[in-house]
Structure formats: C-alpha cells, structure tokens
Amino acid sequence: MTAHEHVRFDAGEMTVIIACEAGAPPRFIYWGARISSSTTADMIRDLSIRQGAHGNEDDNIHPSLSLEPGLGFMGPSGISAHRDGKDWGSRFTVDQVEKSAHAVTIYASDPRTKIDMEYRIGCNPDTGLLSFTTQLTNRGDTPLSIDAMATICAPLPQHMGDIIGFTGRWGYEFQRQRLSRFSGAYLRENKRGRSSHDSFPGIILCADNAREQSGEAYGMHLAWAGNHRIRVDSISDGRCFASMGALFFPGEIKIAPGAAYESPPILAGYTASGLSALSQQFHSYVRDDILRPAVKQRPRPVHYNSWEAVYFNHDTAQLMAMADKAAAIGVERFVLDDGWFGSRRNDSLGLGDWTVSAEVYPDGLKPLIDHVTGLGMEMGIWFEPEMANPNSDIVRAHPEWVLGIEGIDQISFRKQVALDIARPEVSQYLFDHIDAILKEYDIGYIKWDMNRDISHPGGAGGYARSHAHVQALYALMARIRAAHPALEIESCASGGGRCDMGILAHTDRIWASDTNDAIDRQAVQRGASYFLPLNIIGAHVGPRKCHVTGRTLSIEMRTATAIMGHMGAEMNLLTEPQSDIAVLKKGIALYKRHRDLLHSGDHVRLDTADYLNAFGVVAGDKSEALFSVAYLKSHVATLPPPLQFAGLDAGAVYHLRLIWPHGWKAAVTPSIAERLNLADGTAFTGEALMKAGLQLPLSLPETVLLFHLARQD
Numbered sequence: 001m002t003a004h005e006h007v008r009f010d011a012g013e014m015t016v017i018i019a020c021e022a023g024a025p026p027r028f029i030y031w032g033a034r035i036s037s038s039t040t041a042d043m044i045r046d047l048s049i050r051q052g053a054h055g056n057e058d059d060n061i062h063p064s065l066s067l068e069p070g071l072g073f074m075g076p077s078g079i080s081a082h083r084d085g086k087d088w089g090s091r092f093t094v095d096q097v098e099k100s101a102h103a104v105t106i107y108a109s110d111p112r113t114k115i116d117m118e119y120r121i122g123c124n125p126d127t128g129l130l131s132f133t134t135q136l137t138n139r140g141d142t143p144l145s146i147d148a149m150a151t152i153c154a155p156l157p158q159h160m161g162d163i164i165g166f167t168g169r170w171g172y173e174f175q176r177q178r179l180s181r182f183s184g185a186y187l188r189e190n191k192r193g194r195s196s197h198d199s200f201p202g203i204i205l206c207a208d209n210a211r212e213q214s215g216e217a218y219g220m221h222l223a224w225a226g227n228h229r230i231r232v233d234s235i236s237d238g239r240c241f242a243s244m245g246a247l248f249f250p251g252e253i254k255i256a257p258g259a260a261y262e263s264p265p266i267l268a269g270y271t272a273s274g275l276s277a278l279s280q281q282f283h284s285y286v287r288d289d290i291l292r293p294a295v296k297q298r299p300r301p302v303h304y305n306s307w308e309a310v311y312f313n314h315d316t317a318q319l320m321a322m323a324d325k326a327a328a329i330g331v332e333r334f335v336l337d338d339g340w341f342g343s344r345r346n347d348s349l350g351l352g353d354w355t356v357s358a359e360v361y362p363d364g365l366k367p368l369i370d371h372v373t374g375l376g377m378e379m380g381i382w383f384e385p386e387m388a389n390p391n392s393d394i395v396r397a398h399p400e401w402v403l404g405i406e407g408i409d410q411i412s413f414r415k416q417v418a419l420d421i422a423r424p425e426v427s428q429y430l431f432d433h434i435d436a437i438l439k440e441y442d443i444g445y446i447k448w449d450m451n452r453d454i455s456h457p458g459g460a461g462g463y464a465r466s467h468a469h470v471q472a473l474y475a476l477m478a479r480i481r482a483a484h485p486a487l488e489i490e491s492c493a494s495g496g497g498r499c500d501m502g503i504l505a506h507t508d509r510i511w512a513s514d515t516n517d518a519i520d521r522q523a524v525q526r527g528a529s530y531f532l533p534l535n536i537i538g539a540h541v542g543p544r545k546c547h548v549t550g551r552t553l554s555i556e557m558r559t560a561t562a563i564m565g566h567m568g569a570e571m572n573l574l575t576e577p578q579s580d581i582a583v584l585k586k587g588i589a590l591y592k593r594h595r596d597l598l599h600s601g602d603h604v605r606l607d608t609a610d611y612l613n614a615f616g617v618v619a620g621d622k623s624e625a626l627f628s629v630a631y632l633k634s635h636v637a638t639l640p641p642p643l644q645f646a647g648l649d650a651g652a653v654y655h656l657r658l659i660w661p662h663g664w665k666a667a668v669t670p671s672i673a674e675r676l677n678l679a680d681g682t683a684f685t686g687e688a689l690m691k692a693g694l695q696l697p698l699s700l701p702e703t704v705l706l707f708h709l710a711r712q713d
C-alpha cells in the first residue's frame with residue numbers, strides 16, 4: 001500500500017480510519033460507530049476540517065498517533081525522547097504502510113532526530129476490538145533516552161462525557177469510579193512494579209447516559225504487568241485524548257544505536273450498545289486470543305487452596321485429611337500454598353529458598369502429592385519467585401541480587417525484598433529450582449505470587465530496572481511453560497495486584513483478591529468483569545467468618561459468589577461446620593453443571609439500585625442463561641424492584657428456575673417464588689423477562705439468588 005491512502009477497518013460495531021498521507025504524521029480521522037462503504041474516508045476527513053482561532057496557531061495542527069513534540073501541538077505529548085537533551089523534537093511522517101486483512105503496520109520516521117516508528121494495529125474481524133503496539137527504533141549513532149512513551153494517543157469524541165476508572169486497595173480491588181470529564185488531565189500513575197491493586201490499567205470513556213445495555217462507550221486496556229500511566233486529557237480547544245503507556249523511572253529506557261523499544265499493547269474497543277457489550281469484546285479477546293487452546297478446552301477445575309486453612313502450619317497428615325474432604329465434595333485441583341519450602345515457617349523466613357522443607361516434609365512432597373493424585377485431584381503449588389526474605393539462604397549468599405538504591409534502606413514490605421530477576425543468573429537460579437520441583441513431582445499448576453511493591457527498583461550499575469523486571473518475568477514464565485507445556489499458572493500479587501492482559505499472556509488464571517468476603521467479592525468481581533472474563537477470575541468460598549473483614553456470611557452466599565467465577569474453596573474443611581461443607585458440595589456440583597455456559601457465554605451486567613448486584617451469562621446462541629442477583633444490604637423500599645433481564649432472545653420462550661439456594665424461602669412468604677413455584681420453573685418469553693422483568697422476591701440482606709433460563713425449542 002502506498003503512503004497516501006487511509007487505513008480503514010470496519011468490524012463489529014465500529015469503523016476506524018487512520019490517515020496515512022505521505023510526508024504527514026499518521027493520524028486518526030475517525031473511530032466510532034460503524035459507517036457504510038458509501039461513506040468514504042475523504043468525506044469523513046473533509047467533515048473534520050478545523051481552523052485556527054484567535055490566540056492560537058493560524059491553522060489547525062493535526063494530532064498524530066504519538067502526539068510528539070515536533071508537531072507543535074499544545075495538548076498532551078505522547079512521547080518524550082532525546083539524546084542528552086538533543087533530538088527531542090521529533091515529527092514522525094509516514095513512509096510506508098503494510099496492510100493485511102486484519103492488521104496494518106504504519107512505518108513513520110523523523111530523519112532529523114533519527115527515530116523510526118512502527119505502529120502495528122490489529123482489528124478483530126468479529127468484535128472490532130483494536131490492538132495497538134508501537135515500536136521505536138533508534139537510527140542514530142548515539143543512545144536515545146526515552147523518558148515517556150504512550151503506546152498510542154487516541155482522540156475521542158467530545159460527547160464522551162464520563163470517565164470510568166478503577167481504584168481499590170489490597171482486599172478490595174477493581175472498584176469503579178465514574179466521574180464527569182473535566183477540563184485538564186485525568187491522570188493515573190502506577191509505580192508499584194506490578195499492575196497494582198489501586199490502578200487497574202483499564203479505562204472507559206462513555207456518553208454520560210451510557211448504561212449497561214445502552215449508550216456509546218470506548219474502553220482501553222494496557223496489557224502490561226508493570227508501571228503505567230493512564231491519561232485522559234480534555235484540552236482547551238475542546239478535544240479529548242486518551243492515552244496509556246508503560247511508565248519509566250529516570251534513565252530506565254536507553255536505546256542503543258540500531259536497537260528498538262517495543263511498547264506494551266493497548267486493546268481498545270468501541271460500542272454503541274452499552275458497557276456490557278464493550279466488556280464482551282475484551283472477554284472474547286482473552287478467551288480466544290490469549291488463553292492457550294488446551295486451557296480453553298478444559299473445563300476450569302474446582303480448586304482447593306490451603307492458605308486460609310493452615311497458613312504456615314503445614315502438616316502432612318492434616319493436609320491429607322483435608323484432601324480427603326476436598327475430593328469428597330468434588331474438588332479437582334488441590335493447591336498447596338505458602339510454607340512448604342526452606343525455613344519458611346512464617347513470613348519473615350526462608351522466602352527464596354526453593355527446596356522442600358525437610359523439617360515439615362521429611363519424606364518430601366511425594367506422600368502428599370501421591371495422596372492428592374490418588375484421590376483423582378491435580379496438585380498445584382505456590383511460588384513467589386521474584387522475592388526473598390533477607391533472612392534466607394539465597395539473600396545471605398547473594399546480597400547483590402536484591403533490587404535497591406545504594407545508600408538507601410529498603411522500605412519494609414511484608415518483610416521481603418525483590419530480586420533483580422533481569423540478571424540472567426537470578427532468572428537461571430529461579431528456573432532451575434522451579435524446574436526441579438516440577439520435574440520431581442507430579443504438579444500441574446503453580447500459583448505465582450508477588451507480595452510487595454518494587455519501591456526501589458535499582459539494579460546492576462545503579463540503573464532502574466522496573467521495566468526490565470517485567471520483561472524478565474515474562475521471559476521466565478515463558479521458559480517454564482516451554483519446559484512444562486501442560487503446566488497452568490495463576491497470577492497472584494497479594495490478590496489482584498497483577499491482573500492484566502500482559503500477565504495473562506503468560507498465565508491462565510488471576511487471583512482477583514485476597515478477600516473471600518462474598519459481599520466485597522461481588523464488587524471486586526463486578527469491577528474485574530469490565531475487562532476480564534469469568535473463566536479466569538479465581539473466586540473461592542472462604543471460611544464462615546471472613547479472615548479479611550471479620551464478616552460472617554452464609555455458606556449459600558459465599559458459594560453463589562464463587563460459582564460466578566473460576567470456583568474454588570479455601571477454608572479448613574475439617575473445622576468449618578459440616579453443614580456448610582454439605583452445602584458447598586451442592587454448590588460445586590452446580591458449578592460443574594453450568595461452568596461451560598459461565599465460561600463461554602456473553603457476560604451481561606444489569607443496571608440496578610446499588611443494594612443489588614445483578615448480572616448473568618447468556619449462551620452465545622441464547623439457548624440458556626444463568627443470572628446472579630445479590631442482595632447486598634438493606635433497602636428503603638419495602639420490596640425490591642422488578643429485575644429486567646438482558647441479552648435473551650426476545651421471541652423465545654424460556655423456562656425460568658430459581659436454582660440457588662436449594663430450598664430457598666423468601667423473607668416473607670408466599671412470594672413470587674412460591675406462588676409460581678420457581679424452584680420447578682415457569683415459562684416466560686424473553687421479551688417479558690427483559691421488558692416487564694421479574695418482580696424480585698423479598699430476600700434478606702447478604703443473600704444471593706441464582707436463576708437459570710433454558711430456551712424451550
């Protein structure tokens with residue numbers, strides 16, 4: 001393709017057009033609702049002609065994909081690069097464009113600053129989800145420092161009046177914050193060395209009337225497991241730009257002559273059909289393009305995790321007894337958490353010494369693993385490879401492996417330090433030890449934890465290594481997977497501190513939060529669902545009294561909440577009330593019956609009052625659906641409102657059943673549930689369920705009802 005044409009993709013609900021005129025910077029001229037082929041790119045371009053204004057440049061400056069300083073554009077900059085203060089003022093103009101059916105590469109350069117840019121853009125032909133990756137190559141003969149670089153800067157329509165961002169903390173991740181766009185910059189910077197609990201790298205811009213099933217929305221996600229910057233700039237000429245990129249410490253990115261820097265990808269979606277439709281585009285991407293086929297094809301096994309059951313107090317006989325119980329209630333994967341190695345009897349000792357503790361496991365792990373596998377379960381095991389306790393053999397032997405800034409004491413953070421895994425010998429050490437365990441034992445799963453911020457990421461030579469750390473992490477995971485192709489890995493970072501599509505390219509599940517409090521989990525999992533599909537969101541039934549919040553919630557509520565994810569249990573199965581374990585067993589059976597639907601269907605969140613959380617999953621062919629309705633707290637109205645389902649086939653007849661809790665009775669009977677005998681089910685049209693809705697029965701606060709809908713063909 002010559003460099004005077006437009007790049008255009010029409011897919012899903014959207015059209016994107018990028019002008020690639022020779023000698024000019026590449027630029028978006030349209031990204032929005034799908035347009036027909038009779039509307040040409042030139043028409044759109046001509047309709048967007050802007051002019052100069054008093055007190056501003058005489059003619060309009062076109063913003064480019066990188067908003068580089070040489071444009072003279074007074075809005076945000078997408079890139080800041082220089083050679084010792086020179087060659088900072090790039091203006092990248094198009095040289096060439098290579099286009100295939102669903103992807104394009106735009107080659108641009110600035111011969112004066114000797115920088116080449118390669119913009120790689122992909123478009124999913126079904127959903128219209130776009131992917132952007134930008135590569136910068138240093139064509140000069142001296143090193144080039146990159147202080148900042150957004151993967152892409154996207155102009156968005158001015159009527160996108162709302163920003164939905166994500167905040168949170170340990171034990172309460174993925175909390176949505178919806179605010180009206182304002183003049184100036186919405187800025188989130190994450191320097192924690194992981195994608196963070198408090199700044200998930202995703203953002204949505206939407207019309208102020210956008211809701212779950214209606215309205216225009218744009219979503220962007222940075223697939224990067226490290227530091228990031230997210231910006232939405234509303235500038236004085238009225239325009240709005242959204243950008244995302246990796247965030248660098250000073251001097252961190254220095255590109256040698258001839259070398260290149262490749263940005264992490266941005267995934268970007270557009271819809272005119274509401275926020276749930278936007279999420280579905282991201283879910284398809286994770287399920288179809290990121291997850292490995294073997295993982296996708298295998299039903300997501302029910303987990304048991306030992307952490308909240310025993311913490312560091314490992315005892316083989318007790319764990320075997322726990323495994324017996326787990327197998328009996330239907331668990332399929334038994335994960336041995338922290339505490340099996342070295343001198344790790346508490347969190348101040350032994351982290352980094354990856355050999356089985358002879359003190360706790362005198363005969364190694366084989367007896368326990370044989371017991372677990374003998375019960376028909378798969379064995380999983382915990383590692384935290386990037387970290388070590390100062391009080392460990394490995395740090396005593398190699399203090400130089402610890403990341404830090406010379407002369408400054410490490411900030412204390414869970415009594416551990418981060419290792420400089422970008423040093424080849426550190427990665428080799430980790431690979432050798434993990435590989436040895438995986439070779440010796442029949443282990444199919446690793447929970448890969450990461451429990452501290454990397455606050456002082458200084459490495460060899462005194463340079464910042466945060467970015468290099470993430471690259472080394474990806475490489476280490478890839479190497480382990482290559483050596484053990486059937487192995488699955490979970491990404492955990494004190495819960496949801498590292499949940500993003502960058503890490504998901506190397507892992508198979510995320511541990512969304514350390515809280516197993518079902519009320520808080522409803523919020524965490526709802527927030528996560530804006531970008532992540534249920535089949536990778538780890539959700540466990542915790543103990544009766546939650547260890548994180550101290551709240552006591554019914555087993556029915558805890559179980560229902562975990563069913564709507566990748567289900568597991570994490571409690572002492574020997575000491576929890578056996579009546580609870582009996583209910584859990586039924587819940588596991590229910591999860592198994594419905595997991596294919598839950599993990600492949602379209603995720604539909606419903607708009608409700610804030611004391612409810614309602615959402616469901618509808619099969620792609622709309623033949624079946626499962627909806628969850630959580631009653632989170634007390635409400636002012638005497639009765640809850642009708643629930644308008646969504647995503648169903650309006651013309652079809654569905655058999656609606658209340659399937660959880662078993663034997664449920666309304667707070668005041670008879671309710672609609674008893675009158676219509678919803679436990680056995682009643683038939684309604686999809687239209688009635690979506691337009692009129694189901695009058696919700698009166699349920700107590702802190703309860704969850706699950707409804708199943710089966711189309712009657």
Ligand code: DGJ
Nearest residue numbers: 307337338492494495514
């Ligand atoms: C933090 C994790 O999120 C927990 O689930 C557990 O694995 C602990 N670390 C172990 O140290």
